Amino acid sequence: MHEVDITKYKNKSYKLYFTTILQVVRKIIVLIPVIIGSIILGILGLTFIPEGIKNRNLDFSKGTIVINNHAIRVEIAETPAERQRWLTFRTEKLPFTSALLLVYDKSDLYSLWLLNIQFNLDLIWFDNAGNIVYMIKDAVPCSNTLDAAQCTYKNTIPSKYILATTSGFINYHNITKDSKVKVVSI
Numbered sequence: 001m002h003e004v005d006i007t008k009y010k011n012k013s014y015k016l017y018f019t020t021i022l023q024v025v026r027k028i029i030v031l032i033p034v035i036i037g038s039i040i041l042g043i044l045g046l047t048f049i050p051e052g053i054k055n056r057n058l059d060f061s062k063g064t065i066v067i068n069n070h071a072i073r074v075e076i077a078e079t080p081a082e083r084q085r086w087l088t089f090r091t092e093k094l095p096f097t098s099a100l101l102l103v104y105d106k107s108d109l110y111s112l113w114l115l116n117i118q119f120n121l122d123l124i125w126f127d128n129a130g131n132i133v134y135m136i137k138d139a140v141p142c143s144n145t146l147d148a149a150q151c152t153y154k155n156t157i158p159s160k161y162i163l164a165t166t167s168g169f170i171n172y173h174n175i176t177k178d179s180k181v182k183v184v185s186i
Contacts, residue, residue, distance in 0.1 A: 043145055063186035065101065065163070070173050074101040074163070076186050087164055088116040096172045099165040103186060110162060111154035117141035120167035125159035130181040133157035138167045 060075035060082060075098070077083045083102050087094075094100065104110060107127055114121065120141065125134040134155035142151035155162075163181070 047145065060100070061186075063101065064184040065099075065186075066182040066184055067175055068173055068179050071184070072173075073098045074186070075099075076101050076103060078103040078186075086112075087121070089118070091118050093119050093166040094169075096166065096169055099163050099169065101186065102162040102164065104160050104162075107158040107160045109155055109158060111152050112139075112162065112164070113148060114139060114141040114151040114153070115145060115148075122165045122167050122169040123153055124163040124165070124170070124175065124181070125155040125157075126161050126163070126181045127157075127159050130183070132175070132177055132179055132181065133159045135170060135175070135177065137170050 060077055063074050063076050065072050065074055077086050077100060083104075086102060087100055102110075102112075110125070112123060118141070121136075121139045123136040123139050124132055126132045134157060136153050139153050140151060142148070161181070161183075169175075
């Protein structure tokens, strides 16, 4: 590393200034490999998750909702851990007669990051009264861990529930913004 000779500066404030800069540069030089290593380790951890975790059977509780007079069997993700796991690593698409219902404690703006989702989804956000407040058809999952902006979907009006379904579900059931969702049992 190139050393700077600060003895040529007569003013003490310059010496202090350059000494401080040299200390900061030395700390940065030490931190750069640590930061790069952490990023690489994080990416590898997300990419190569052990099969025991990927294929772990997570039994969600079951319930029923009705949309446009169609009864839909739902798996319910209501705890933070269940909502975090939701459809990740699931390889089989949900049939059009079922879905996954994410239930939150209060109405708010909720985003879904489609990391480790294996197929395109239709997403429906709705409120306590069953009003659909936001829908996304054919939401594309992340192609890699670095494209979070391209595969994160967020409602614009507060909702309490998110219905995650296989792409095509909205068209199959003729769901529009005016459709009502009735929670029969959760």
